Amino acid sequence: MTTPNLTSPEAYNAEIIANAVKFTASLFLGRGEYATIEATSREEIDQLAEMLSTEHPTVKSKPVITAFDAAGNQAVISGQPAKAPKAPKAPKAEKPAKEKPAKAAKEPAADKALGKRAQIAADAEAGILPAAPDFSAATHARFRKKLAEIVALVGKADIKALKAYPINPVSSSPKAMDKYRNLAVIALEAQRKAAKAKAKTEESTPEAGQ
Template sequence: MIIKTTTPTMESADAYNAEVSANATRFAASLFLGRGKFANAEADTREAIDAAAAQLSADNPNATAKPVIVAFDATGNQTVVSGKPHKAPKAAKAPKAPKAEKAPKAPKAAKAPKAPKAEKAPKAPKADKPAGGKRAEILASAEAGTLPAKPDFSAATHARFRKKLDEIIALVDAGDIKALKAYPINPISSSPKAMDRYRNLAVTALEAQRKAAKAEAK
């Protein structure tokens, strides 16, 4: 059997497909079942391949696509005559180019240091309050030459200072101004403070007495 071979016209795609289909010598059916899987069938006539394609669909009810039927002429030219060929999976999208890193923000200018607060002028020391009332009278009496009264150390809190007080009284009675001034007293509590006041007033009175005596001697 001599098969006549012709070259399909290339005037248009439709003309090419119609000529290959009209001169087809065999047919093939392919059903897409899943990734990389197909069910195939072949036949010599269009009627036979349509029946084979229907059987492929019946044998594979889970297939969502319809079988694709392709016609071939004697020289191997082909065209799809039924159904749509399975589309190749889309190529993976190229990864997006990484976003350009934002330029780092310029550091904030350092705040100027606050001017130091002006130092407050020191308060003027308070003037000593003038002795008033009874104290003024006692001081006036001492300045007039009258010896002060001896402190009363009869209370138990003064017990350990009585000996010192007796020593100060003895110096007052002896009129020893130099020894009185040199006598050590640390006025940190009530008893030493009382002795210190007595000693100072006594010195003032003794000095006044000496001054008066010298004035009379002239």
């Protein structure tokens, strides 16, 4: 009588399965009842095990498949593949990573040309007065008087009066006047701030004014 390889449980089971002369599939039905079937090959017992599961659809468990060698040694093989697994493929040699061409550095946002609206806003913050809107079209006719009044206040640099001037921006004409008034206020305030800074500098350095 040959004793299977006892170096490890895996080796023991593998040798019994390799030398098996009989296979059984046993399905537990409940309360000590089993449905058991035998075969002489692994392929056949797998098919019969599937048949057992089909015949007992209410049983959720799977049949337990066991292999027996000529000496009566047994090994449970449920869940193991019928065919020996294929040897794993050798890993592919890694391809050298291709060097990507360096992207040209993007130009700083400050270097890009400002949009028209952004430029007008930047000019106002720098103390440059905006141009008055063009009200020559007939659609602006009834707002020309108010625009003239706003332009006059801008000319006088009357910031307080400009801020208090009533404008209801509900249509294109009032919206244009409101935008002009707001930009003018920003520019006039920037001019006033620059003038105060200059005067302060001259006071601290009298020789500069001589």
